[in-house]
Amino acid sequence: MGTKGRCLVSSRKDPDVSKTGQSGFSRRGFMQGIGVGSGALGAGILENEAQAAPPPGGFSGPGGVAITLRINGKPTNLTVEPRVTLVDALRNTLDMTGAKKVCDRATCGACTVIMSGKVVYACSVLAIDAQGKDIQTIEGIGSGNKPHPVSMAFVHHDAQQCGYCTPGFVMAAKGFLDRTPNPTLEQVEKGLGGNLCRCGTYVGIRQAVLEAAKEIKGGKNG
């Protein structure tokens, strides 16, 4: 065993999800119900993490179903197969490519979005289950002219190299700071432990998140 508990449990971002899935449906069971093997989206997802409320009106699919997602405050209509994950829907259907698909199984955080205030891995949420939630993506925080303070702090501290992990980190950091506005370094290290970077930008990331915390507070006070 390695030292880093990057097992499924520690990398879970949304410990409360199980409470919302009252139906007894699991993502895997659901997919098997529509004739798709569990291999399709990667086995090994914790049942309670993958629990999903049934789509309105019972079963849908196997073809495309029309759904509405509230993304960055705007209702967005799209048609996806019920097995399509939120990250695929964002990237492939809506051309919102800030969230990246890297591990596709809730380990790396590259696909991080904020869903009704909770930081989640968009590769492990079905798009149809994201209906009725407020989905916030990297495209929705800050603007081209006025980037979000977390994005700016990442620039100031050179907390990115290739940048492929960066949108996920920025979203995770934003969600973390929403919950923990006055973090210590240890809290930052724990709070962002669900994201991985291959280029090795953690030194900058630690500084960036601490700076962003100050920036955001200053902005609110001032």
Place this chain on the structure above:
Amino acid sequence: MANYSWPPMEKRRLMGKRLERLDGIAKSTGRAKYASDFNAPGMLFGEFLTCPHAHARVTSIDTSAAEKLNGVTAVRVIAKPGTEIQWAGAEVASVAAISEDVARDAVRLIKVGYEVLPHLVKEDDISKAGTRAKAAGETVTGDLEKAFSEADVTHEGSYGIPVITHCCLEPHGQVVEWKGKEINFRPSTQNVTGVGGDLAKNLQLPATDVHVKMDYIGGGFGSKFAADLWGVESAQLSKASGGKPVKMFLDRRTELTIAGVRPSAFAKVKVSAKKDGTLTGWQSDSWATGGFGGGGSPPLPYVFINIPNQKKNHSAISTNTGGVRAWRAPNHQQATYLTCCALEDLAAKLKMDPVELFAKNADLTARPEVYRNQLKKASELMDWGKKWHQRGDSGAGPVKRGLGLAIATWGGGGHNSQCRAVIHPDGAIDIELCSQDLGTGTRTIITQVAAETLGLPMSAINLKIGDNSLPPSGPSGGSTTVGGVSSSTRKATINALEKLYEAVAASLGAKQDELEAVDGRIQVKGHPDKALTWKAACQKLGVKVISEMGANDQKNPGGLNAQGVGGINMAEVEVDTETGIVKMKKFVAVNDCGLVVNPRLAESQIHGGVIMGICSALTEERILDAATGRVLNADMEFYKLSGVGDIGEIVAHVEVLPEHDKRGIVGLGEPSAIAIPAAIANAVANAIGVRVQRIPLTPDRVLAALEGRNA
């Protein structure tokens, strides 16, 4: 001939400054578009069917059901019946369909018959490799027997460093659109200039038919130079689907199985020394695998190349595993690991501080002075003198602290690069070269050099890279980019300036060679009063556009860039002897890197190299199953990278000194990523009093070593 040399250190306005990377905001706001972010109307998705066996012959393949599936536009057989497959994960067939999910459904409908053949996937025990091990032959220098018999102390040890993967977060892949005569190729590549020709060659087309474009790449580390089979298959699938663009990026399992690895290295080493630590003899029997084609031959002994008496044997083992690709400083992590672990063990036997041992033997290296200075600097930054203790002498509690060091060297030098500098009559400037920014800061560096030379702010430069219709620049590998692109940019901008001087000299009442470009003006040298603003000067061009080339010739860099650097790394760790967990406390990296264009970016490179090294030291290892021949941890849960809380304090010391500066620019990507696993392994040995022979230093290995169960 124009004088291209760098402006003197004290006169630089932009070069040498800690500027922010230019594409930082695009990246941190999610707006940067990577190859894998490309979307187009009607775009199709490609998927591979891969072989589940490590060694097999294809006996039959039936694609009919896949072809009939709704949404599938093309199915291609790659491994026809009779094909012998040499590793699990090898590509057998490919499919294009309207979505990734449908493409995967189709892949599952393809029926393949295999005759399963015997395989070898593990190389750590060379006695089991049989005929799969190929000896390279013995190399002998001096009289080793005599050296060993006369030595005051000898040490024998076994060491091993495993195969690891690149694990680029953006997987290998591309979008290809093959329409009529034209191919639009959008790969994730370290080689925008060359990758189009590689695709064309594989498709037996002229290179001119392939247009390559790439703005951003999500990691390469040496694994993304070629068009690869996935590039070729995407093109063929596109053609077979009526020319629609086909996006094909490897899924994580396939990425970690076939998209390249760093070779392993194992060795039995014997070293000898005099009482004072002077090294007298080196013997190594080493072996490695880089997959089926072999590969991996660490240069031993590393850095201390002039140990007077040596005997070396190396064997390459062919295994039924995915092939090797260059991995950030090929062969060097392995070589420094095998060498520095043996030297640290020898120092422990001599009861000598390894810093002293390294300094004592600096004359056996190619750059004694550099290393002596770096040992001093690194010791100071680590507070080594105060913190170091004899091996194992680390107090009574269960948590032991230790220090270790290791050494690095690298070549570098600037690759061939051509740059075009275009000055328009309205004053606008294009800087054009077909390079790529891997996240190392290439965009920023080129712009710094161009703006510095032209006496303008960075914002005046319109930089174009990442398109193979631009002047060719080398692939980004081996730390050669910064030297290459900076030098070609310097030359192109100076050549363009000369033309501008020529156009305005008369109106300034001066000769062309009496002019200079400073602070947004063209002026008579030292006379700001006899000047034209940049805009006014350019207006004198009338309708003429200046377009001048500059080239860096790898073999003749003209003092603008150089090669050959050294580095010293020191690690401080804490090891919990009850759990076996190794914790990083502090890491010091001292590197010399010539003229530093941007210290902030240079530090980021070093941080990155160190953190990759921490992953490699503590958690990273590709694990194969001997029975099935498959990779057991081809995912990111069990192929572990370090997280933000795992790295401790990192001190990156970039030596900005006149004596380094005058050498010109030297790349830093590889040298910063070499000595880390070795330094950490040595720190663990120093902490717990015994050597853990193999990395990664997982808790089970640490506990086993503590119990005397070293494998």
